[in-house]
Amino acid sequence: MSRRILAVIVVAAAIIALYLSTLSGSGPVRVRAATTTSLYATGLLDYLASSFSRQHPSIRVEFIAVGSGQALRLASRGDACLVLVHAPSLEKKYINSGVIVREGFLAYNFFAVVGPSSDPAAVRGAESIIDAFKRIYESGENGRILFISRGDRSGTHTRELSIWRLAGLDPRGRPWYLESGQGMAETLVMAEEKGAYTLTDMGTFLKLKREGLLPDLEVLYTNVSELINIYSVYLVSSCKGREARGAEMFADFILSHQELVENYGVAEYGAHLFYPANKSPYNLTELWNKLSTLP
Numbered sequence: 155m156s157r158r159i160l161a162v163i164v165v166a167a168a169i170i171a172l173y174l175s176t177l178s179g180s181g182p183v184r185v186r187a188a189t190t191t192s193l194y195a196t197g198l199l200d201y202l203a204s205s206f207s208r209q210h211p212s213i214r215v216e217f218i219a220v221g222s223g224q225a226l227r228l229a230s231r232g233d234a235c236l237v238l239v240h241a242p243s244l245e246k247k248y249i250n251s252g253v254i255v256r257e258g259f260l261a262y263n264f265f266a267v268v269g270p271s272s273d274p275a276a277v278r279g280a281e282s283i284i285d286a287f288k289r290i291y292e293s294g295e296n297g298r299i300l301f302i303s304r305g306d307r308s309g310t311h312t313r314e315l316s317i318w319r320l321a322g323l324d325p326r327g328r329p330w331y332l333e334s335g336q337g338m339a340e341t342l343v344m345a346e347e348k349g350a351y352t353l354t355d356m357g358t359f360l361k362l363k364r365e366g367l368l369p370d371l372e373v374l375y376t377n378v379s380e381l382i383n384i385y386s387v388y389l390v391s392s393c394k395g396r397e398a399r400g401a402e403m404f405a406d407f408i409l410s411h412q413e414l415v416e417n418y419g420v421a422e423y424g425a426h427l428f429y430p431a432n433k434s435p436y437n438l439t440e441l442w443n444k445l446s447t448l449p
Contacts, residue, residue, distance in 0.1 A: 221310075244307075282377070313383075359371075385428070412433070
């Protein structure tokens with residue numbers, strides 16, 4: 155065999171090996187996942203990623219923890235390959251524009267109005283979430299309370315603004331209405347320090363409460379039908395190649411191992427921070443569709 159033929163064979167074998175390596179996903183793969191802060195701050199995503207990496211050590215999932223609105227904007231710019239969010243009305247816009255494709259529902263919990271144990275706005279006696287917000291608005295106008303908003307276009311902030319609109323009220327610019335511009339954990343600590351009200355997801359609240367960071371804040375109003383909080387997993391349409399395959403594998407793993415969601419935090423915090431979507435007694439698709447139409 156001539157040296158020229160041997161060289162051609164060697165080069166061809168190297169090209170084939172490289173091609174097969176790409177298809178099989180050998181070698182390290184970095185997956186960028188943009189996520190809502192509540193899934194990250196509670197530690198759930200690191201817990202899921204750790205379980206995933208034991209089966210797929212060559213895939214490293216890197217989380218970018220921001221509000222849901224920012225996470226979706228990152229997806230639209232191609233700066234993420236996977237998105238985990240909880241803002242149906244925002245998600246629907248990005249689905250319709252072809253930016254993201256839903257893989258499934260990962261988990262749910264509930265939003266709640268929390269505030270000082272003295273409850274000067276009498277939110278405990280509210281008959282609905284709209285009634286609760288009307289009580290907060292009236293008490294704010296009378297100089298009795300403060301309300302801390304996320305103010306960051308997150309899923310929680312989006313839901314809060316929807317509730318104000320449904321109540322026919324606009325608190326923005328009022329002296330008692332403050333915007334933290336930060337994640338849920340920081341906003342809750344700020345509410346604790348100022349003796350203020352805020353809207354929170356239950357997972358983050360329960361974690362910080364058990365850690366002793368919120369000694370005076372209490373859940374004053376929550377409601378299953380009005381305040382369910384659904385977390386969805388999406389693949390980003392523009393993501394290609396090995397990162398896209400890694401993102402798909404991680405999404406498949408967390409959606410097919412929702413017992414990890416169910417068990418997370420129970421031993422440490424004495425309560426479920428999140429509930430697995432696949433065991434929900436509620437029709438999450440129907441509820442998501444309803445939430446996606448909120449103003």
